[in-house]
Amino acid sequence: MMSMKSAKTEKKGTILMHKYEIGKLLGQGTFAKVYHARNLKTGQIVAVKVIDKEKVMKVGLIDQIKREISVMRLIRHPNVVELYEVAKQFFFFAMEYVRGGEFFNKVSKGRLRESAARKYFHQLIASVDFYHSRGVYHRDLKPENILLDETGSLKVSDFGLSALFDTKRQDGLLHTMCGTPAYVAxxxxxxxxxxxxxxxxxxxxxxxxxxxxxxxxxxxxxxxxxxxxxxxxxxxxxxxxxxxxxxxxxxxxxxxxxxxxxxxxxxxxx
Structure with a gap:
């Protein structure tokens, strides 16, 4: 079983929780890496997000990680990336592997056909309406945080900056950090x-x-x-x-x- 000290220790072939075999690196950010992985028991392909524990604790983002996991546990929708399993220590979790990559890559290639744009819009609004009805607010929705599966359907991901209904104050506003500067209203x-x-x-x-x-x-x-x-x-x-x-x-x-x-x-x- 792998050490939970840092995401830096991950190598291809590492076994997590005696269950998931780590494959290639799919992407990485400041505080986490996402790997292609396989469930050894079922053969299911998943994406495993491994949090850099040292960096997260240093900048005090433990609550943000826990919030992301709590939000993903609340949501089961065809157009939202599904969470499968979380380690007790909250420093890695297995989720749905979405094969088509970022929606950003799709729209950056040029203007979409009207029929395709309408389909994507309907899927996006359906997912937003669903998690809003569960008291969840994404607050960093952008093309880079939307994935496409092999059938071309949207999957909303990365709820790290999301907020729950109970984070509202008496003024009705959400007071935790929010958004990416290039996309903020x-x-x-x-x-x-x-x-x-x-x-x-x-x-x-x-x-x-x-x-x-x-x-x-x-x-x-x-x-x-x-x-x-x-x-x-x-x-x-x-x-x-x-x-x-x-x-x-x-x-x-x-x-x-x-x-x-x-x-x-x-x-x-x-």
Whole structure:
């Protein structure tokens, strides 16, 4: 049985847990290597992810590894890579071997045919809808983290940065690290501040209190997210529709049917 000290010790032919024979290296990152492997008892081909214990412990990512495993245990879906087995120490696990490689290699070769793009889109949305329904949020979904099997079906992988529903705080947001810089939505890049507003009179449920958070997308384009903190909901919507929006009509994006008309440099989210 192999030593669990480090992924650096892996060699072709090594036997893990008296069960999996290690084959060729399929890929590697900063903290882990993925190997082609064979179940000695059944002959099943699997992918074995071996974590570099020393590096992971040094930078304090044990909880992230445990979270990835917990998430994969929750999900059984045709378009998500399946987890088969985990070592007690959490430093390697066996999962479904997906033969077709990264989806990134597929899309980098050129534009997909409409029928193929539609098929992939449906599979991706089906998987996202499924794990969202289980309280799981991938948060690093990109072509490099999507694999293709031998039939051309998508398999979502790498849930290392994912979050579970119970990591939400009272503000409803996920506060653990998230995403790859090249794929992160621009509205999370820079926060300018918060403006707090309060009604001058007592309403049906006390004074109306509103926060307006301002985000800079570009120097010429900002997003303002307006949130009711206290007071009556009907009074809040009345303020937005009859007070806030009309007073800012010359500097916001407005919706007219299916068209979006840009007037200047701000958007109000209500």
């Amino acid at each position: 621009p509205e999370v890049k820079k926060r300018e501040g918060t403006v707090k507003m309060q009604g001058s009179k007592e309403g049906r449920k006390g004074q109306l209190a509103i926060d307006a958070e301002i985000f800079e997308i570009t120097p010429a384009f900002h997003v303002v997210q307006v949130t009711k903190k206290s007071g009556d909901t009907a009074e809040y919507w009345n303020f937005c529709d009859q007070g806030l929006k009309p007073s800012l009509k010359d500097i916001v994006w407005t919706l007219q049917g299916n068209e979006q008309q840009q007037v200047e440099n701000q958007e109000i989210n209500t």
